[in-house]
Every structure is written in structure tokens, then in C-alpha cells.
Amino acid sequence: MRTVITGGTVIAGPDALAATAVTLDGGHIHTIDPRPPEDADVRLDAAGCVVLPGLINCHTHGVTPGPLFPSGAAALPEDGWLGNLDRHLLAGTTTVLNLCGLATMDEVRTADRAHAVKVKGATTHTPAAMAAAQAADGAGLTEAHLTTSVEKQLADGAVAIGELGGGQTMGGGGQDLQYIPAAIHRETGVTISAEQARTLKEAVLGPRLDGDLDEPSLKEALAAAGLAGFSAQTAAKLVRESVLPSFHAALDGLREGVEAAAKYGVPALVHSAAASGKPLLELARKQLGASVIATHSNHPSYSPGEAVETALALQSEGWLLECCTFDLLHRQHTVRTREHWDRMFAETAVDLLATDYGYLGQHDPLLSGVADLVASGHRSLPAAVALASANVADAIPGLAPNSGRLRPGMAADVVVASEDLREVRHVFVDGIQVVRDGQLTLAARR
Ligand SMILES: [Zn+2]
Known part of the structure; x- marks a missing residue:
């Protein structure tokens, strides 16, 4: 089966090739040439469109039937994780790394087989990371998750x-x-919002969770949350008991995970945020020899200046920087400012772009991040595309060894999008069309 995509602007490495044809054959990219070949089973006119490699998202959650998040929460129902994969695909993402690190590779393979999106897995089965999950939640953990190890999961196909x-x-x-x-x-019996919970937490523990109780602020926060009659001491105790046990274990888990990354020669992806920034820097300065990616370096728990400063310091120790769209570009349910995003791209050499999960999986798509970087002048089109494709394939060698670039011989994972990247028209995975005119085809789910 030979498909020829003609007339589009083709993003091939650092170049944007105008009016060029991409030929897909036998699951691979056959040629990239201004003159389309004569013979083709399918011809697709991409004039006025951009043709780019299928995007690779190295920070997703909720894409497998395994435990959800690093807290090992109850798994999503099948419709939930398949629906998340549908959304990734409709937005031009053809490979995802499941960062709910407590799933087994069996669960990751179940998702991979069920959907056209290529699903790969990461592991966090270190003793402290598992203890942290159990302290925070752990409702999705079974014997299979609790008795395995990083070493076993890496041997079974985990790539990070x-x-x-x-x-x-x-x-x-x-x-x-x-x-x-x-x-x-x-x-x-009182229901409080996430914002009210955060205000209570910061009054009890400070923004970096290493501070002292600020009782006047706590009383103010309680009153604002409709809890004026509630004892400040009891509230402080509840907050500490909810936050601290998993926090201390998770800090140990960070160290164990980075040590394991050095030992086994695979990359580690660490949660970079105000509460973990300082421990991460201490870890980076130890120079353990691991390849480490600081995820969501633009995390909104940092002040914008702190995010930039931490990122530069981690980068100077050799760590890579990943920025996430969260939902800061459009939906803004959880992140309502784009200041961190703009400053990170203006002031640092961000290596990778990802999404993270967003509120209930409603993150802004990876391609929206690419489009925004171009529209706001932070990066050229090829450089922005590379942040979500070639750079990711290079940073995590096991994730997409044959994808991430439009080049003859590579897997035919290809996206055709409108010129402004706002609309995904067509998507191919291994040469098979899985999105046509913005709709999933029957080949998307298997
Ligand atoms: Zn995170």
C-alpha cells in the first residue's frame, strides 16, 4: 500500500520544505521529494497544509488500564483510557509514554494493542515510591504491582x-x-475547593512544604472556606497527616529512581515543582551519571522567576528540561497564567514539550503547544515541532526508536495539519490512516 501526500510544507529536520511530496510505503516513509512518484494507491492533496512527524508525548497519564498517577490511584475504566488515547491521536500524537509509573508492562501492552497510538511504559517500582503511593492513595495497586521492581519492569520493556x-x-x-x-x-462534612485546600496547606506548611504553621493565615483560610468554627490546630493536623507521609517517602523515591537510572542506563523523569525543586538540585549536583529529565519545569507552584532559576541550575548539571502545556493555553481550569511558559521559552533552552494530564485528562494538546510557540515567536516551526518529536525520541532512546523524524526508512507516523496547526486533518501510524478529515477511522481502535 503506497500513499502519496502531495503539495504540503514538509517539516523534515531543521528545514521546512515547501510543496513537497511524502510517500509512505510498507509502513515506512519511502521518499520525500518535490516530484511525487507516478504510482500510488492513495493520493492525498496537502496543499496549504503542514506535514509533520507524528508527535511523541513523554508525559501522559491515564492511557493504560494500570494504576493512575504516581499515587497508584484506582485505574480508569476502559472507556476512560481509550478515550484519552483517542484525544491524543486526534491531536496528532502517535506515541505516548505512560508516566503513571506503577502500571505493569502487561497493562501497558494491553493499551498498546488496543489502540493505534503507540503506548510505551515507565516504571517507578522502587520501595520508597511504592510506599509514597500507598501513603497517598494506592487504591489501584494489587499484588502484581507491589511485588515487582524497577529491574523487572525494565527487563519487561519499560523504557524509562x-x-x-x-x-x-x-x-x-x-x-x-x-x-x-x-x-x-x-x-x-464541608466540601472545599482545590484553591481553598491549597491556601490551607500553604498556611500550615508553606509553599515548599518546609515552613512553619502560620496560624493567623490558617484562621483566615478556614473562615474563607466556610470553616470559621473549626479548630486551627485540628485543621493543621489534618493537613499534615494528608500531605507529609507520602511527601517524605516520595523524596526518597526520587533519589532511588535517579540512582536506578544511573545503574540501568535509562532516563529518569522527575516531577519538578516548588516542593521538589531544592531536593532535585541537591540530587543533580551529586552527578550520579544518570540521564534525567526535569518534567514540567514551568510548574505553576514555582514563581515564574524561581522556575527559570531552578531550570537553569538543573540544566547546568546536565539535566534536560521539559515544559508542559497542562491546560494553560486554552482551558485554564488548573493553570490560569502563561507567565511561566513564556519566561521558560524566552529565557531557557527547553529541550522537550509534553502535556501532563490536566484536570480530568483535559489537558491542552501537544500540538497546541507547538502552535503557540510558533505564533508567539518563541521558536521557528521546525524547532517547535522537534520539541515534541525528534528531541523526545533522542532523549528517551527506547520510546520511539524509529519515529520522530520525516526521513526515508523511518516509521510512517505522519500528521497533516492546517497551516496554523490548529486543525489536524489526517494522521497515519505505520502508514495506516487512523484520522481522516479530523475523524478517527476504524483503524484507530483495534
Ligand atoms: Zn508531575
């Missing part, structure tokens, strides 16, 4: 170690969204 730490285990957004409100509700 991560996500080490997470908002749920490190007193971040997951605590604010879920666990602190649940603890308050159990005690008082």
Missing part, C-alpha cells in the same frame, strides 16, 4: 523510570484537588 514524585505524593495539585478536601470533608 518515572514519573518520580507527583502532585499527589508531593503535596501538589493532586493533594489540593482530592486528598485534602477529602480529609476535611470526612472531619467536618
